[in-house]
Amino acid sequence: xxxxxxxxxxxxxxxxxxxxxxxxxxxxxxxxxxxxxxxxxxxxxxxxxxxxxxxxxxxxxxxxxxxxxxxxxxxxxxxxxxxxxxxxxxxxxxxxxxxxxxxxxxxxxxxxxxxxxxxxxxxxxxxxxxxxxxxxxxxxxxxxxxxxxxxxxxxxxxxxxxxxxxxxxxxxxxxxxxxxxxxxxxxxxxxxxxxxxxxxxxxx
Amino acid sequence: xxxxxxxxxxxxxxxxxxxxxxxxxxxxxxxxxxxxxxxxxxxxxxxxxxxxxxxxxxxxxxxxxxxxxxxxxxxxxxxxxxxxxxxxxxxxxxxxxxxxxxxxxxxxxxxxxxxxxxxxxxxxxxxxxxxxxxxxxxxxxxxxxxxxxxxxxxxxxxxxxxxxxxxxxxxxxxxxxxxxxxxxxxxxxxxxxxxxxxxxxxxx
DNA sequence: CTTAACACGTGACGC
DNA sequence: TGCGTCACGTGTTAA
Numbered sequence: 001x002x003x004x005x006x007x008x009x010x011x012x013x014x015x016x017x018x019x020x021x022x023x024x025x026x027x028x029x030x031x032x033x034x035x036x037x038x039x040x041x042x043x044x045x046x047x048x049x050x051x052x053x054x055x056x057x058x059x060x061x062x063x064x065x066x067x068x069x070x071x072x073x074x075x076x077x078x079x080x081x082x083x084x085x086x087x088x089x090x091x092x093x094x095x096x097x098x099x100x101x102x103x104x105x106x107x108x109x110x111x112x113x114x115x116x117x118x119x120x121x122x123x124x125x126x127x128x129x130x131x132x133x134x135x136x137x138x139x140x141x142x143x144x145x146x147x148x149x150x151x152x153x154x155x156x157x158x159x160x161x162x163x164x165x166x167x168x169x170x171x172x173x174x175x176x177x178x179x180x181x182x183x184x185x186x187x188x189x190x191x192x193x194x195x196x197x198x199x200x201x202x203x204x
Numbered sequence: 205x206x207x208x209x210x211x212x213x214x215x216x217x218x219x220x221x222x223x224x225x226x227x228x229x230x231x232x233x234x235x236x237x238x239x240x241x242x243x244x245x246x247x248x249x250x251x252x253x254x255x256x257x258x259x260x261x262x263x264x265x266x267x268x269x270x271x272x273x274x275x276x277x278x279x280x281x282x283x284x285x286x287x288x289x290x291x292x293x294x295x296x297x298x299x300x301x302x303x304x305x306x307x308x309x310x311x312x313x314x315x316x317x318x319x320x321x322x323x324x325x326x327x328x329x330x331x332x333x334x335x336x337x338x339x340x341x342x343x344x345x346x347x348x349x350x351x352x353x354x355x356x357x358x359x360x361x362x363x364x365x366x367x368x369x370x371x372x373x374x375x376x377x378x379x380x381x382x383x384x385x386x387x388x389x390x391x392x393x394x395x396x397x398x399x400x401x402x403x404x405x406x407x408x
Numbered sequence: 409c410t411t412a413a414c415a416c417g418t419g420a421c422g423c
Numbered sequence: 424t425g426c427g428t429c430a431c432g433t434g435t436t437a438a
Contacts, residue, residue: 019425024417030258030428031415037261044268052413054234057241060264064248067271074278129373136340164368166382169333176380178370223410228432234413235430256428 124196126189128181133158133192135177139200141167146175152199153179156192325376326404330397332385337362337396339381345371349407350379356403357383360396 042048042056045063049055122139137149146165153160158179166174246252246260249267253259326343341353350369357364362383370378 020418022426023419026427027417028415033258034261035415037258037265041261041265041268044265044272054237054241054413057238057245060268061241061245061248064245064264064268064271067268067275068248070275071271071278074275129376132373134370134372134378162370164370164380166338166366166368166380168338168382169336172333174338174380174382176368176370176378178372178378224433227434230412231432232430239430258428 122197122200124193124200126192126196128189128192131181132161133179133181133189135175135179135192135196137173137175137177137196138168139173139175141171141173145173148199149175149196150177152196153177156195157182326401328397328400328404330393330400332393332396335385336365337383337385337393339379339383339396339400341377341379341381341400342372343377343379343404345375345377346407349377352403352407353379353400354381356400357381360399361386 038053038056041060042051045056045060048059050059122137125136127134135153139145146163150160150163159182161178161180163175163177165176168174242257242260245264246255249260249264252263254263326341329340331338339357343349350367354364354367363386365382365384367379367381370380372378
């Protein structure tokens with residue numbers, strides 16, 4: 001265990017006198033390269049307090065794990081929903097082109113201040129005309145959501161006339177349903193939307 | 205430069221014989237820690253071919269940069285995934301159903317003017333996610349309007365993926381179109397809506 | 409004075 | 424044989 005002094009007790013390897021300097025030079029170069037890498041690594045790892053090698057390595061390890069976890073979350077997030085706040089989003093108002101019956105003002109709506117607005121899903125919209133009801137739902141793509149929505153609609157004493165579901169992007173669906181209220185039963189649109197929204201809260 | 209054997213030739217610092225072993229022991233511990241960190245780092249960096257320290261550091265650096273870039277892309281993607289949307293005409297605001305997030309005046313909007321409100325047509329709405337574009341048009345029922353709309357959409361360098369037209373009530377249509385922008389061409393949603401609206405002004 | 413970290417030269421091992 | 428890499432012991436320096 002204890003190192004003895006092999007002054008000339010070279011049982012193993014002898015060093016050529018000329019190449020001896022090559023060795024220490026090569027070793028210097030190696031250390032230099034390692035040092036550079038350490039510096040480079042520490043420069044891309046944010047928030048390092050200690051700059052010694054062990055800490056750099058340790059923090060780099062933590063950082064890599066953190067990044068990997070974050071990527072996992074982000075990739076899942078793009079697949080899934082970010083719900084929690086299921087809202088009936090208010091729609092952004094664009095200055096109407098022909099708002100009133102007078103449809104002569106044509107170029108009054110050049111001010112598109114906010115195109116990239118954040119939208120929370122699902123977005124539920126309904127409108128009624130006589131007995132016809134149109135329901136439009138923009139929601140996260142989930143298996144069985146159409147059936148659930150349709151059954152929910154039918155449970156509200158609405159007979160479905162037509163329905164379509166369009167995939168939009170790779171994570172959302174746009175469902176359009178036209179239904180009819182039967183008999184004397186009529187429902188205020190706001191109530192319909194509230195019920196649908198409540199159903200969505202149960203779904204997801 | 206050349207290492208001499210300072211058995212007692214202490215030009216600089218003398219080492220207490222007892223603490224001399226402490227020194228080499230501490231150094232061993234330090235090296236051990238570094239080795240562990242290296243192993244740990246190499247274990248979380250995928251696809252390492254060379255296992256020497258310089259390569260581990262170098263690949264770890266590349267990997268961290270790669271992860272950072274990927275996160276940037278994913279975060280931008282999630283931002284882009286929030287659909288940008290433009291509605292042309294004024295739309296009726298549905299009060300958020302009794303909930304926390306929208307704490308506006310809760311049920312003050314129940315007045316009767318919502319359902320029986322006169323709506324100005326056509327109503328054009330578009331939203332985009334990545335290359336997908338969704339167009340919804342609520343307009344008066346007119347023969348040939350679907351064909352005109354579709355040809356107009358195609359003339360805007362959009363390839364139609366799906367389209368549906370639903371009769372709603374007895375005098376209006378609800379047209380939903382999903383299209384894709386081809387190639388590098390991209391169009392701001394507001395421009396798309398403006399063009400469609402302009403086309404409608406010519407149609408009707 | 410202790411503690412910790414570093415760079416250095418050096419022997420050893422593998423290709 | 425050389426070339427590259429490693430771990431070791433050691434001297435040195437800064438907190």
